[in-house]
Amino acid sequence: MTHPARYWHREGERIVCTACPRLCTMSEGQHGFCYVRKHEDGRLVSLAYGKPNAVAVDPIEKKPLWHFLPGTTILSMGTAGCNLGCRFCQNWDLSKAKSHHKRALELAPEDVPALARREGAASVAFTYNDPTIYPEYVIDAARAARAAGVAAVGVTAGYISDAARADMYPELDALNIDLKGFSERFYHKLTFSHLQPVLETIEWSVKRGLWVELTTLVIPGHNDDPEELRAQFRWIAEHVGPDVPLHLTAFHPDYKLQDVERTPPETLIRARDEARGFGLRFVYTGNIWDRVGSVTACPGCDLPLIERRWHAVAANRVKADGTCPGCARQIPGVFDARSQSTSGGRRYHLL
Numbered sequence: 096m097t098h099p100a101r102y103w104h105r106e107g108e109r110i111v112c113t114a115c116p117r118l119c120t121m122s123e124g125q126h127g128f129c130y131v132r133k134h135e136d137g138r139l140v141s142l143a144y145g146k147p148n149a150v151a152v153d154p155i156e157k158k159p160l161w162h163f164l165p166g167t168t169i170l171s172m173g174t175a176g177c178n179l180g181c182r183f184c185q186n187w188d189l190s191k192a193k194s195h196h197k198r199a200l201e202l203a204p205e206d207v208p209a210l211a212r213r214e215g216a217a218s219v220a221f222t223y224n225d226p227t228i229y230p231e232y233v234i235d236a237a238r239a240a241r242a243a244g245v246a247a248v249g250v251t252a253g254y255i256s257d258a259a260r261a262d263m264y265p266e267l268d269a270l271n272i273d274l275k276g277f278s279e280r281f282y283h284k285l286t287f288s289h290l291q292p293v294l295e296t297i298e299w300s301v302k303r304g305l306w307v308e309l310t311t312l313v314i315p316g317h318n319d320d321p322e323e324l325r326a327q328f329r330w331i332a333e334h335v336g337p338d339v340p341l342h343l344t345a346f347h348p349d350y351k352l353q354d355v356e357r358t359p360p361e362t363l364i365r366a367r368d369e370a371r372g373f374g375l376r377f378v379y380t381g382n383i384w385d386r387v388g389s390v391t392a393c394p395g396c397d398l399p400l401i402e403r404r405w406h407a408v409a410a411n412r413v414k415a416d417g418t419c420p421g422c423a424r425q426i427p428g429v430f431d432a433r434s435q436s437t438s439g440g441r442r443y444h445l446l
């Protein structure tokens with residue numbers, strides 16, 4: 096069963112998908128680059144609607160979202176396919192798969208909040224691959240979730256068209272957007288996409304008032320040039336401000352980049368300090384052991400507010416109204432779910 100897709104127009108006998116800047120043109124029977132949108136019977140359909148191919152319960156810290164309902168669990172789902180072609184993809188078994196080759200859970204949008212509640216999750220995430228390729232399902236499922244008091248989160252590369260973004264993002268409570276590098280060369284050669292639309296998405300989302308955290312997977316020899324990283328930190332400070340958390344995470348060899356070494360911890364620690372030097376207040380490191388890079392400290396009085404051990408929250412001193420108990424400064428983020436069940440950093444698969 097397919098589902099009618101939005102974001103397309105006809106060009107003669109062919110259909111152009113406008114969900115992302117790739118603008119795939121499809122003759123009858125053809126799929127787009129992401130392989131879950133198809134020209135079928137003269138219209139564009141989604142093969143992914145209501146059929147996630149991966150469903151798991153994660154600590155929300157794993158998304159990573161560190162200023163949004165810290166310590167809670169999140170029902171996470173993704174489909175096959177992707178609109179990017181990252182050579183370093185860490186979910187390539189999903190992103191490079193065809194949806195009909197993978198098992199899927201039949202999960203209507205209205206059933207999403209009940210599943211989240213059953214698993215003790217405070218929120219639901221569209222993640223693993225990129226929700227840009229199934230906006231119709233994200234919109235309907237996020238609406239159902241929020242109506243039932245379950246928050247909705249998107250984890251994305253932000254390579255999305257203006258129209259799909261304007262419809263989908265306001266349905267979400269929080270976003271983690273990858274800023275995969277800071278050069279067009281990197282985006283073009285290693286992700287088969289472009290940098291500028293991603294920067295526009297980040298700026299648009301923050302200015303729209305959405306809760307946004309950014310992630311950069313630092314890959315030795317590809318996007319770890321100190322000058323390039325400094326340009327990125329400067330851009331973040333100037334364009335979206337110092338309160339947007341930035342996660343600098345370590346690469347491990349995967350997919351087509353098997354010959355690249357793991358990111359040395361010193362690279363991330365140096366980058367973390369440089370980013371803070373540009374005034375960014377919440378810079379974290381991931382996939383390495385780094386106590387400083389895993390603590391949220393108050394920018395006002397330096398009190399350690401949230402301490403983490405990998406994906407588990409070890410201590411959370413932020414008050415329920417989001418303020419620091421030491422100096423009453425408001426900490427940016429969403430911290431009001433203290434009564435929700437905590438994850439303890441556990442993860443398990445439902446599919």
Ligand code: SF4
Nearest residue numbers: 112115118119127129
């Ligand atoms: S969403 Fe998929 S089909 Fe549509 S333009 Fe992007 S890659 Fe192509």
